[in-house]
Amino acid sequence: MQWRHKDLLDISQLSRDEVLHVFETAQYFREINERPVKKVPTLKGKSVVLFFAEPSTRTKTSFDMAGKRLSADTFSLSKSMSSLQKGETLKDTALTLQAMNPDAIVLRHSVSGAAKFLADRLHCGVLNAGDGRHAHPTQALLDGYTLWEQWKDFAGKTVLILGDIAHSRVARSNLIMLNMLGVKVRFCAPRTLLPPAVRSWPCEVYTSLDEAVRGVDAVMCLRLQLERQQDGLLPDLREYSRLYCLSPRHMELAAPDARVLHPGPMNRGLEISSVIADAPRSLVLDQVASGVAVRMALLFLILTRKEA
Amino acid sequence: MSSPDLIVKNARLRGESVDLLVKDGKVLEVVPAGKAPKDAGETVDAGGLSLLPSLTDVHTHLREPGYEWKEDIATGLAAAAFGGFGNIMCMANTDPVNDKAGVTEMLLDKAATAWPDGPRLFPVGALTVDLKGEALAPMGELADAGCAAFSNDGVPVKSSALFRRAMEYASDFGKVVIDHCEDPYLGVAAGANEGEISGRLGIPAQPDAAEAIQVARDILLAEYLGLPIHLAHISCKKSVELIAWAKQRGVDVTAETCPHYLTLTENELADYDTNAKVNPPLRTEADRRAVLEALESGVIDMLATDHAPHAAHEKEVEFDFAPCGITGLDTALSVTWGLVSKGALSEDAFVRAWTTAPCERFGLPVNRFQPGDPADFLLFDPVEEWTVTPESLRSKSKNTPLLGRPLRGRVVRHFLAGKNIV
Ligand SMILES: [Zn+2]
Numbered sequence: 001m002q003w004r005h006k007d008l009l010d011i012s013q014l015s016r017d018e019v020l021h022v023f024e025t026a027q028y029f030r031e032i033n034e035r036p037v038k039k040v041p042t043l044k045g046k047s048v049v050l051f052f053a054e055p056s057t058r059t060k061t062s063f064d065m066a067g068k069r070l071s072a073d074t075f076s077l078s079k080s081m082s083s084l085q086k087g088e089t090l091k092d093t094a095l096t097l098q099a100m101n102p103d104a105i106v107l108r109h110s111v112s113g114a115a116k117f118l119a120d121r122l123h124c125g126v127l128n129a130g131d132g133r134h135a136h137p138t139q140a141l142l143d144g145y146t147l148w149e150q151w152k153d154f155a156g157k158t159v160l161i162l163g164d165i166a167h168s169r170v171a172r173s174n175l176i177m178l179n180m181l182g183v184k185v186r187f188c189a190p191r192t193l194l195p196p197a198v199r200s201w202p203c204e205v206y207t208s209l210d211e212a213v214r215g216v217d218a219v220m221c222l223r224l225q226l227e228r229q230q231d232g233l234l235p236d237l238r239e240y241s242r243l244y245c246l247s248p249r250h251m252e253l254a255a256p257d258a259r260v261l262h263p264g265p266m267n268r269g270l271e272i273s274s275v276i277a278d279a280p281r282s283l284v285l286d287q288v289a290s291g292v293a294v295r296m297a298l299l300f301l302i303l304t305r306k307e308a
Numbered sequence: 309m310s311s312p313d314l315i316v317k318n319a320r321l322r323g324e325s326v327d328l329l330v331k332d333g334k335v336l337e338v339v340p341a342g343k344a345p346k347d348a349g350e351t352v353d354a355g356g357l358s359l360l361p362s363l364t365d366v367h368t369h370l371r372e373p374g375y376e377w378k379e380d381i382a383t384g385l386a387a388a389a390f391g392g393f394g395n396i397m398c399m400a401n402t403d404p405v406n407d408k409a410g411v412t413e414m415l416l417d418k419a420a421t422a423w424p425d426g427p428r429l430f431p432v433g434a435l436t437v438d439l440k441g442e443a444l445a446p447m448g449e450l451a452d453a454g455c456a457a458f459s460n461d462g463v464p465v466k467s468s469a470l471f472r473r474a475m476e477y478a479s480d481f482g483k484v485v486i487d488h489c490e491d492p493y494l495g496v497a498a499g500a501n502e503g504e505i506s507g508r509l510g511i512p513a514q515p516d517a518a519e520a521i522q523v524a525r526d527i528l529l530a531e532y533l534g535l536p537i538h539l540a541h542i543s544c545k546k547s548v549e550l551i552a553w554a555k556q557r558g559v560d561v562t563a564e565t566c567p568h569y570l571t572l573t574e575n576e577l578a579d580y581d582t583n584a585k586v587n588p589p590l591r592t593e594a595d596r597r598a599v600l601e602a603l604e605s606g607v608i609d610m611l612a613t614d615h616a617p618h619a620a621h622e623k624e625v626e627f628d629f630a631p632c633g634i635t636g637l638d639t640a641l642s643v644t645w646g647l648v649s650k651g652a653l654s655e656d657a658f659v660r661a662w663t664t665a666p667c668e669r670f671g672l673p674v675n676r677f678q679p680g681d682p683a684d685f686l687l688f689d690p691v692e693e694w695t696v697t698p699e700s701l702r703s704k705s706k707n708t709p710l711l712g713r714p715l716r717g718r719v720v721r722h723f724l725a726g727k728n729i730v
Contacts, residue, residue: 091624111626112510113580132628133510169510195507196515 003301007119007126010135011176019180022141023148025297026290032069033292043072046103046303051077051093052129054110058264059129059139062288063106066295072303075102090114094121103303107131112169125302133167139263140173142294144181146287147218150259158184158255160212161203162246163222163271164193166233170222170263175203188212189244192233209243213250218259218283221246221272237270247273251281259283312336314726315344319354319687321677322655328359330683333725338677354687357720361675362394362684363641363662366564367461367486367540367612369633370396370429372418373411374403379617379704381415381429382422387615387637387703389427389729392719394684395672396427400434401462407434407445409453416454425727430456430672435474435485439463442470444477451481456670459486461540464522466492472529479535484562484669486538487526489547490588494518499585499632501574503592509577511627516595519588520546527554530561538669539563541614543588545598552607562669564612567643568634568709570600570653576709582623582630584709586616600647604657610665613640617705635708638701642715645690649716683726692718 001021005013014022032040048067052060060076067074077097090109094117097105104125107115112132119126130136151157159178165171165187178185185203187194198205206212213219228234251258260272260282268274277284312329318341319326327344329336365388371379379387388396398415400406406415412431419429433455434445439462447458458478464487465471471487478485490496495514500506506513523539527550530537542548542565554561568586573593576584584590602608616633623630644662647653667674675681695714698706722730 089621089625091621109626111628113627116580117626131510135510172508172510196502196513197504197507200504201507 003305005302006305007115007128008137008298008302009115009119009126009128011137011140011173011180016180019141019144019177022294022297022301023145025301026145026293029296029300030290030293032296033289038069039071040069041071042300043067043070043303046072048072048074048299049077049097049102049105050074051097051105052108053114054108054130056108056130059108062291063129063295066292066299069292070296070299072103072299090117091121094118098122098124104299127298127302130169132169133172134169135173136169137173138291138295138298139170140177141298142287142291143174143220143261143263144177145294146261146283146290147259149286149290150283154181154183157217158186158215159218159220160186160188160216161220161222162188162209162212162244164224164228165189165198165222166193166195167225168222174220175201186212186216190234193228209246209250210253213253216254216258218261219246219254221260221262223263223265224267224271241270245269245271245273246276248275251276257281261287263287310336311345311347313349314683315348315351316359316687317341317344317351317353318356319359320356321359325356326359328677328685330726333683333727335675335677335679335681335683337679352721357687358690360392360686360688361659361663361677362686362722362724363392364395364666364672364674365393365613365615365637365640366397366610366666366670368396368398368615368637369401369617370398371617372402373414377619377704378622381418383702383704384615384637385419385423385427385429387701389423389722390702390719391637391639392641392686392688392722393427393637394722394724395430395667397430397432397456397670399432399459399461401439405434405438406431406455407437407439407450409449412450412453412455423729425724426729427724428673430454430670432456432461432486433458435460435478436465436470441465441467444474447478447481447483451483455483456672457484457486457538459488459540461486461488464488464490464492468525468529472533475529475533475535475537484536484538486540487522488540489519489522489526490514491518491521494521497587497632499587499589499630500577501589501591503574505574505577509580511577514589516544516546516591519544520550523547523550527551527559527561530554531557531559536560536562541566541569541588541612542599542608543569544591544595548598548602548607552602555607562609562665563607564610564666565599565603565608566612566614567636567640569596570603570647571596571643572709580627581709582625582627583634583707583711585627585630585632586634587632600652603661604653606657606660609661609669611640611644611661612666613637615703617703618707619705620707623707633707635701635703635705638703639696639708639710639715641688641719642694642717643710645717646715649690684724686719687721688717689720690717692716694718
């Protein structure tokens with residue numbers, strides 16, 4: 001398959017076939033990660049800037065490792081290292097980066113639309129590593145890939161996304177991707193943590209976890225930002241955990257052999273019970289491993305793209 | 309009949325071919341084309357162009373003093389003159405705020421120097437000191453200095469008690485209070501309508517209820533106090549319904565909307581276009597239709613630009629960080645005339661909304677083409693097409709989502725009190 005995209009900003013820009021192509025490519029790279037020497041020269045001489053204007057050790061390390069295993073040179077730029085801290089605009093930071101002529105930039109930013117902003121202004125590829133509440137396409141793809149490894153076929157599957165949907169780019173990107181793959185999606189959260197127009201989104205919406213979890217093939221837990229309580233969106237964390245913490249009791253209502261995912265880092269006991277997080281059907285660590293492979297696949301596809 | 313000193317021949321006024329006779333800056337008479345006397349001082353051949361009264365904008369931000377890189381009085385008035393506006397009311401949210409006679413006087417001085425015959429400037433004084441919503445501004449002093457109305461525009465007054473006192477106090481000077489309706493607890497100046505688009509894009513947003521709740525408050529206060537209120541830049545159906553209800557009850561309420569609420573929707577934000585980030589936000593198609601119908605029927609009395617210039621570097625940032633505002637003086641006439649051309653708005657409603665209604669409400673000069681009216685008029689080409697480009701705009705700032713789009717209709721000449729200013 002010819003890869004068409006200079007950037008990866010959101011799942012919605014991809015077709016179903018392209019999503020599956022990413023999975024297949026990741027499958028190939030996954031194998032490299034299991035060799036004693038985990039490095040191939042595929043992207044030798046290419047430079048990738050990791051620009052994390054919002055901190056995220058996990059995603060950044062995953063991209064860094066992905067780049068290095070393909071022999072690309074990776075350079076880190078954090079918000080405190082960039083001049084954004086000194087009041088420089090994102091536009092000027094973008095132009096500065098452009099002048100250094102990297103082959104791709106991986107951007108994490110706290111404002112929705114920031115990745116598109118950068119992509120519109122740069123010749124090099126831009127990979128969105130999470131922009132505000134908008135999109136987190138590589139997370140969705142690694143989640144999808146993790147499930148694909150388990151299921152191979154998505155037909156008839158139902159996935160529940162549980163937790164702070166309103167502020168979650170992971171939920172938005174996963175909804176688009178899972179729909180595309182033919183998976184039925186359910187959302188479950190208190191009303192205060194659901195997006196305002198969620199009833200018009202292509203998913204079933206629940207506020208009761210007991211109802212939401214019934215018969216699902218996988219539960220994707222989201223990390224609860226503790227400040228939501230200060231924002232007045234929750235009475236307190238104890239009440240949240242009483243109502244929305246995924247526990248063994250819930251998993252008994254799900255389909256037999258239902259899987260559990262969490263993008264990490266987990267608040268154990270708050271949104272997911274430790275028993276579930278560590279249970280054999282938890283895919284949390286598979287997600288981390290998949291993450292490197294999927295990001296290798298994406299860097300490979302974008303950096304070796306032939307311009308039409 | 310005394311003889312005219314200016315004759316505009318062969319113009320089209322509401323479908324008729326006419327000659328306009330002007331003397332001493334005032335309308336002398338409108339006569340059928342060809343019936344004008346021959347002994348005038350100056351004759352202008354309109355060549356069949358449309359004759360329109362100069363427009364009045366009751367809601368504009370000129371940014372001077374304090375933010376001259378966005379706009380200053382001279383460039384703002386240039387945009388007004390070329391855009392067809394003869395009277396301009398400028399909001400008080402400058403730096404310093406227009407809450408002292410000295411600021412009002414400075415605005416009027418600068419306007420007189422920059423455009424001696426140009427668009428007339430009518431400052432709007434602050435309702436509260438420094439727009440902080442804590443203490444009443446010295447409205448008596450401000451009215452004496454030349455303020456035409458009072459408003460806390462941009463920073464809605466949170467306290468209903470203080471707002472009530474402000475309405476009462478302003479009425480002592482015969483002035484109307486203009487309110488920017490936005491419940492400050494329901495999402496301030498978010499720049500996006502809360503709904504499907506904002507949910508998908510993941511951007512902070514404000515529900516239409518934020519506007520409507522304060523519209524309701526203001527209406528109830530106006531009724532209770534028996535005082536007038538003017539509601540700024542109405543953007544949604546809920547507000548329209550409340551205003552219609554209030555008018556039925558005989559409350560002294562008037563309202564304005566802006567060209568962008570009549571022609572654009574929240575879909576403009578789909579690509580995070582910060583030029584479409586405005587407060588109140590662009591709403592849904594149902595809201596757009598409701599506001600347009602309300603303008604036609606008179607539930608919404610008038611149009612205003614809410615001209616809000618911002619420099620390119622201020623808008624070329626991440627969506628959350630961009631200031632709210634769309635420029636309007638340059639494009640308002642063409643945009644709203646486009647609605648008339650399409651039959652979506654009647655010419656009567658257009659003229660009422662841009663001229664008689666605002667002038668009557670705020671006591672400004674208005675031309676109805678009756679003898680003795682100020683000779684404030686435009687020769688307007690209703691079919692000329694032009695594309696909105698940075699170069700085509702006189703305003704110092706170019707923050708409009710219309711950039712690159714074609715518009716129809718353009719001011720060819722603009723006369724104010726009989727003097728040709730464009
Ligand atoms: Zn306002």
